[in-house]
Amino acid sequence: MPRHPVSYVAVDVAAFTIADDELVVLVVERGVGPFRGALALPGGFVLPDETLEEAARRELREETGVDEPVLEQLRSYGAPARDPRARTVSVAHLAVLSEPVSPVAGTDAASAAWRAVADVRRAGLAFDHEEILDDAVERLASKLEYTAVATAFLAEEFTLAELRSVYEVVWGRPLDAGNFQRKVRASLDWVEPTGELRAAGRGRPASLFRPVKSGTAALDSPLVRSSW
Template sequence: MNPYGVVVTKKKFVPFAFIAVDIVVLTIRDRQLQVIAVRRGEEPDVGKLALPGGFVKKDEDLEAAARRELVEETNLEVEFLEQVKTYGAPDRDPRGRTISVLYVAVVPDLPEGEAGTDATEALWVPVVELEKMSLPFDHSIMLADAVERARAKLEYSPLAASFCREPFTIGQLRRVYEIVWGKQKYDIDPANFQRKVLSAKDFVVATGEVVSDGPGRPAREYRLGTASILNPPVTR
C-alpha cells in the first residue's frame, strides 16, 4: 500500500505523504528518568513498545495533534510541548511515505496509575531501558534526540521545574539535574547549586513556607518564576 498520489498543479505532479506526530514525555519516577511508552496494537511491530503518536487529522494543527494523541494513548495532558525535529526518510515507515514531527514534553512525578494504566496500555519505562530495546520505525533515534534536547534545555531554561510539582524545594530541583544529567548523588554541590539557582534572575520565587520531608533541616519552598531563559545558566 503506497499512499503516494499526485495532484496536478499547472504542469507538475506533486507527491504527498502521511503526516504523523510522535511524543517523548519525560518524568522522574523512582529516582530515574523515565519515558512513557505504548504497546503497539497495529502492524507493523504489533506488541512492541513505541513512542505515543499518530496521524495528524485534516485541518488539525501539528501541536494539537500531539496533544490529542497523547490523551488518547496515554491519558496524559501536558502543559508545554516543544517541537524537536522532523523525520522524513523515504523508507522510515513500511506503510508508505510518512513524515513525523517529534515533540518532547515533561511532566512531574505522578501518583502511581494516574496515567496509562487503564485500557490504553501505556507505561512508564526508564529511559536507559527503552534505549536498549528495539523500537519501531526510527523511534530510537527520536528518543535519543528528545532526551538530548531536554538535557540541553536544563542549562539555559527553567525546564527542570517542569519535573516538579509546585511548590518545590531547591533540593528537589537539584535531584532533577542530577538524574536527568545522569550524575551521582551529590555530584552537584548542594551549596553551590543553591546559590546558582537563586542567582539566576526570576528562575524561582520563594513562597515563604518551609516543608519538612524526612530527616534533615526543613527546606524553603519555591514556585517557578517568570524567566524563560536562565541568566546565568546552570552549567552541566
C-alpha cells in the first residue's frame, strides 16, 4: 500500500490481582529509554503473525509465566507524540490473575513487580500509562457489576466472604454480608456450591463455591454499585 503512513503497534497490559486486601497491578521498571528507570505497564510490539490479544497474552506470559489469564481488550491509545521515539499506537488490555505470581524480569524491563494501584498512581507511570491504568481500573470496577469477572481474582474454590472481598477491594467500600450472600446464592448462573465447607480458624465454616460462568461472561442479574 504505497504512500500510506506506517506505525508501530504495541500492546500494553494492565494486569490486576489482589494481595493483602489491596488491588495491585503489575508494573515493570523500564531498563531502556525513553523513561528509563520509570515505572510502566508491561507491553511490547505486536508480531507479524499475532492477533492483538495473542500479543497481550504473550507479553503477560513473558512477565509472569501465566498462561490463561482472563484478558480482554480495553481500548487503543494513539496520540501522535505518546511515544517520543516514533508514532506508536498502543492497544491496551485488561487482565485479571488469581494470585500475584512472582514476576519474571523480561527483556525490556529491569524488574517487574506487583504494586498497589494507589502507590503506582502516586509514583507515576511512563508514556500515557497512567491514563491507561485509570481507564482499566474504571473498566474493572464496572465489569464487576455485570460480568462474572470477580471469580477470576480467586482460586478454583472460594467462599462467599472471599468473593465479597473482591468487590469491596475494587469498589473501595464495604458491602452488607447478608445481602451479598442472598444475592449471589439466588443467581443461578455465576457460582454454585461445591457442597464442601472450609473452616477458617474461628467462626462457622463457610460453604465453598466454584464458578459456573467464567471469565467475563455476562451475569443474568447484575450486582450494581449503588449510586452511593
